[in-house]
Amino acid sequence: MTIKPIAVPDVDLEGLRCEIRKEYAEVAINPSKGFHFHTGRPLARMLGYEDAWLEHVPDASIESFAGTGNPFALGLILPGERVVDVGCGGGIDSLIAGRMAGPTGRVVGVDMTPEMLAKARASAESPAAATTSSVEFRRGHAEELPVEDGWADVVISNGVVNLCPDKLQVLREMYRVLRPGGRLQIGDILVQKPVPDSAKRDIDLWKG
Amino acid sequence: MTAAGFHGFEITWRADVFSGAPQQSSAAKFGTLGINFRAMKPAHAGAGAAAD
Numbered sequence: 676m677t678i679k680p681i682a683v684p685d686v687d688l689e690g691l692r693c694e695i696r697k698e699y700a701e702v703a704i705n706p707s708k709g710f711h712f713h714t715g716r717p718l719a720r721m722l723g724y725e726d727a728w729l730e731h732v733p734d735a736s737i738e739s740f741a742g743t744g745n746p747f748a749l750g751l752i753l754p755g756e757r758v759v760d761v762g763c764g765g766g767i768d769s770l771i772a773g774r775m776a777g778p779t780g781r782v783v784g785v786d787m788t789p790e791m792l793a794k795a796r797a798s799a800e801s802p803a804a805a806t807t808s809s810v811e812f813r814r815g816h817a818e819e820l821p822v823e824d825g826w827a828d829v830v831i832s833n834g835v836v837n838l839c840p841d842k843l844q845v846l847r848e849m850y851r852v853l854r855p856g857g858r859l860q861i862g863d864i865l866v867q868k869p870v871p872d873s874a875k876r877d878i879d880l881w882k883g
Numbered sequence: 884m885t886a887a888g889f890h891g892f893e894i895t896w897r898a899d900v901f902s903g904a905p906q907q908s909s910a911a912k913f914g915t916l917g918i919n920f921r922a923m924k925p926a927h928a929g930a931g932a933a934a935d
Contacts, residue, residue: 709905721900722917743900743917750921834917846887856926859889860919865897867914880910 683841684875691878692816695838696788698882699741703765703790706738712834714741719767722862723748728771736798739765739791742833744862747771755779756828759852761817761845762786762835766795766810772831773799773810782810783822789814817845822852829853833862838881889922 698710706714713721715738719729722745729737746768752758752775760769763784773782786792795812798804815821817832817839830849839845849859874880884892900917901908908915 711904711906711908712901713904718900744896744919746919749895749919843886846884846889850888850924853924855924857924859922859924861921862917862919865894865916865918866910867916868912870913874913 683843684872686840686876686878686881688840691838691840691881692787694878694882699764699788700790702741703739703788703794710741712741712743714739716740718742724771728774729767731774731804732767732770733798733801733803735794735801736765736767736770739794740767742768742862743837743864744833746831746833746860746862747775749860750858752776752780752829757826758782758829758831759820759822759827759849760784761820761830761832761849762838763795763812764788764791764833766791766798766812768831768833769795769810769812770798770804772829773804776809778809780809783827784810784812785815785817785820785822786812787814787816818848820848820852824851825854825857827852827854828857829860830857831860834864836861837864840875884922888924890925892920892922894918894920 719740752772754777756776758772763769763786766784769782769784784795792812799810813821830853836845896919897916
């Protein structure tokens with residue numbers, strides 16, 4: 676079978692990352708501002724997050740939730756599993772995964788936005804999330820995950836792949852960090868109409 | 884997904900997750916939907932290895 680090469684949009688990558696960091700720093704610092712996407716607990720409910728999953732997640736992480744799907748609707752994390760959360764934001768999915776994985780599991784959340792990482796780390800250290808001590812957060816990009824080869828049983832992500840121009844590289848990194856037989860459980864965005872090349876170069880469209 | 888080496892790709896859910904957001908999305912004209920999808924890394928080394 677011939678695999679058609681996937682063209683990477685000709686967009687200023689550093690400029691795009693800078694604008695996305697600014698946008699999501701706002702979601703971290705000022706989550707009630709109002710964005711072009713839903714946020715917080717109402718969004719989590721809309722996406723089918725169960726109240727029991729959120730019970731031990733601090734409000735600070737929930738209020739900055741900005742996912743587009745529900746990785747846990749694809750299957751729960753099993754006790755003892757190792758999980759990588761790509762683009763973990765304020766840490767909601769990492770903390771839920773940590774709770775499911777239990778004390779023998781481990782979760783690594785990766786994000787490029789310092790304000791989100793600060794929020795995620797503070798939540799992980801709060802008493803409400805005390806049982807998720809196996810959760811840690813690292814700064815990095817989806818295209819170059821700071822995780823060793825074959826480490827993870829599960830890679831989750833929520834609303835992040837669509838923000839990356841080189842999607843094949845992101846998927847290759849997810850593949851690299853998964854163990855053989857490991858699974859990918861992703862919430863993201865599907866575009867139903869063709870996006871012209873001119874629009875793919877428009878950074879405002881990427882973030883909104 | 885196949886080019887990255889995955890198999891078993893499946894979209895299990897899709898829904899309009901942007902309607903009613905506080906700000907209008909400029910990308911909405913392209914019909915953006917929220918989705919859930921899954922895939923697996925093959926269990927045996929070399930099976931479905933990532934393409935260059």
